Amino acid sequence: MTTIKTKPSDLDRPTSGSDVGLPVRRSFFRRLTFAAGGVAAALASVPIIGYFFRTPEPTTLPWIDLGPISGFRKGETRLVTFDNPLRQPWDGVTAHTGVFVRNEGAIAQNGAQFLVLAINCAHLGCPVTWFPESGLFMCPCHGGVYYADGERASGPPPRGLFQCIWRISGGRLQIQAPRFPTLQDTLKDEPKSA
Amino acid sequence: MTSWLSKIGDWFDARLSFRGSLLPILKHPIPKGAAGPMGWWYVFGSASLTLLLLQILTGIALALVYVPSADRAYDSLLYLNYDQPLGWFLRSLHYYAGSGMVVMVLAHMTQVFLQGAYKYPRELTWLTGVFLLLCTLGMFFTGQVLRWDPDAYWGLAVGGAMAGRVPGVGPQLVHLVFGGPIIGGAALSRFFALHVFIIPGALLLLLGVHLWLILTRGVSVPPVPGQLVDPKTYDAAYEKEVHDKGVPFLGDAMLKDAFVSAIAVAVVVVIAAIVGPKGPSGPPDPTMGGANPRPEWPFLWLFALLSLSPPSWETFIMLVFPLMLIAVLLAVPLVSNRGERAPSRRPVAVLGVVVIYTLLGILTYEGTASPWSPKMNAWSGDPIPEHLLLKTPPMELMGAAVFQNKSCRNCHAIDGIGGRRGPDLTSVASRLTRDQLIDQISNGTPGGGNMPAYGKEMNPGEMATLVAFLSRLRPDGEPPAQQPTHDEPPKHEPPVQAVAGRRPLATAPRP
Ligand code: FES
Secondary structure: OOOOOOOHHHHHOOOOOOOOOOOHHHHHHHHHHHHHHHHHHHHHHHHHHHHHHOOOOOOOOOEEEEEEHHHOOEOOEEEEEEEOOOOOOOOHHHHEEEEEEEEEEEOOOOOEEEEEEEOEOOOOOOEOEEEOOOOEEEOOOOOOEEEOOOOEEEOOOOOOOOEOOEEEEOOEEEEEOOOOOEOOEOOOOOOOOO | OHHHHHHHHHHHHHHHOHHHHHHHHHOOEEOHHHHOHHHHHHOHHHHHHHHHHHHHHHHHHHHOOOOOOOOOHHHHHHHHHHOOOOHHHHHHHHHHHHHHHHHHHHHHHHHHHHOOOOOOOOHHHHHHHHHHHHHHHHHHHHHHHHOOOHHHHHHHHHHHHHHOOOOOOHHHHHHHHHOOOOOOHHHHHHHHHHHHHHHHHHHHHHHHHHHHHHHHHOOOOOOOOOOOEOHHHHHHHHHHHHHHHOEEOOOHHHHHHHHHHHHHHHHHHHHHHHHOOOOOOOOOOOOOOOOOOOOOHHHHHHHHHHHHOOHHHHHHHHHHHHHHHHHHHHHHHHHOOOEOOOHHHOHHHHHHHHHHHHHHHHHHHHHHHOOOOOOOOHHHHOOOOHHHOOOOOHHHHHHHHHHHHOOHHHOOOEOOEOOOOOOOOOOHHHOOOHHHHHHHHHHOOOOOOOOOOOHHHOOHHHHHHHHHHHHOOOOOOOOOOOOOOOOOOOOOOOHHHOOOOOOOOOOOOOO
16 A cells, blocks of 8 residues: 655645645745735835826916006007916026907996907917007917907917906906916816816 | 957957857848848938937037026027037037938838838837837927927927817826926926937837847848748748848948948038038027927928818817827738738839828928918018009008008018918909908908908008009909999808808998
8 A cells, every 4th residue: 555645845835826836935925025016116106107297286376467557558459578477496588478468448347347368379379479550469370360359360270369367456457377278278267286 | 469459359258258249140141132232222220320329429418518497498509509619510410410310210111111121020120110210200309399499489389289189188288298387497307308318218228129120030131023921931931041142241231331321420410510500599488579480390291281271170180190190100010911022013002102202292391381371570571562552643552551551461472472371462453353352351251261350450441542552453454353243142241240240340431
């Protein structure tokens, strides 16, 4: 009669899974290594990826002072330039931006009625120029044209010029700091917190 | 002396084992035909590689001086151009070697396509090649941003506006690309990182794979009409060809590559020295008027395509069409990886290449001319030719002034001078009657087409003088346009409907 001799380690071998054939201790260590690797990778990559894909965005937009309302003559459209407070300290001249302001005249209750238009064409963001003689805004890129009230006149833009939110405070015209406007993110929306 | 040197050589080789590793790679056998006269077709890839090395070298050199900060970048470019010895030349060389690289990559790709070298077993080589092309173009775009002049700034704006059209995540995407709510320092830093780390990293990685595939899959045999690629028999046949008749790459083939690379480098160096650096055209002040951004030349065709297509196709052309083009390029070896390789037996492939390059050429030309852009300074800068104003009565002269003042010149040329968005008006009076002119000027193109309605912006006096002036514009001896008879239906929509009824319109002024 032959006795079947089993080596003790054979009894420890798992019989299924990817660890087939490995001693239990070693297969445990193998799994532990995978787990440790996973944890290490997550610990390192979550903040790194977060850093790449999250950028600070103001939840409330600061107000910019454009000067006393008496400085805007009725019916006149003027490019008003300022440094955008949404800038970073090292933005230099690129933080310098402008809006077209038009005093549309007084309406009954709330005093002067202003129209504040972004400089960016509603088509693809190029800078529009105001031609006072013809009362038109023209865009150099693809020939978009807008009327004095910012409505689309001709060319490819799918809508009128973007309008900034304005208010009058202490007899001065103020606008909400304009971010780069696009078709889905017009200046009249609240900024979406990322 | 020589034995002394070779002893040093041996010492190093015992440690680096160049002779055992690098030399066999350089000497890898290639088909005999590829080393003969047909080998001249095979030189574009290595020329691209040589120009890439030049780009790395000049890029590093420029990075020693360039400041990737929004408030300093422009100054550092001027410093490079005027103060840093030979800075102007390196900037110029970096630009023209980059252009040369695009040209060489395209030539390489065209050759591989025409000679069917992408077929089995080199499908992956083609796929990595397509991504290498995308990296090269990506380097071109990001490089233009680093020039940090109005073109760069507004180029970013256009790119951002395009990204902003992506359904759903558009705004988040714009924010991600700019690194903030406005275009500024964060955007420049991002594009700097893309231009010097991210895209070059991807490019070098892909290039490694591409070269590895060339070594392991071998260089294709010059195509022979009638010799079909069949994946079942190809490997054995190629093996036999290369083993029996193959020659080492280090030799005639490499000599051709080196010769063409040398010519390519010499050409870009000469062009760079003659033409000089590109830009910067001015400080990137967003409020400065007169900016008229144009994309770099490899993208002009897309700019033209976009401008020439109807607005309703635009978002598709911006967002989907480029992806489709890439998909088509990627699909090439997957769709046809066997069969005939010789261009003489693949007329469709040859025709395709001819058609594509013709289209690209025409669109690029259109992009350079961009007749759809108003000429923003034509109202003051392009006067009406004097001979048209000789012996003109005062009323018509006034009209000419109105024509100039109302910036009609920005879109309409006279005698070929002025904008080209609208038709040239040199002989408009032989096409349109007085009433038609008034209607056209008041209401613009019906439905908000290409001409704005001037109805509100012109008083009757201005309209009268302008029309009087325009009515004179016809060639000598040609009769004026015929007055439509009264019972004829009006040619244009009734004025009120012209711009969806929102614009009050001046009807014919009665002077
Ligand atoms: S960006 Fe203004 S018309 Fe296209």
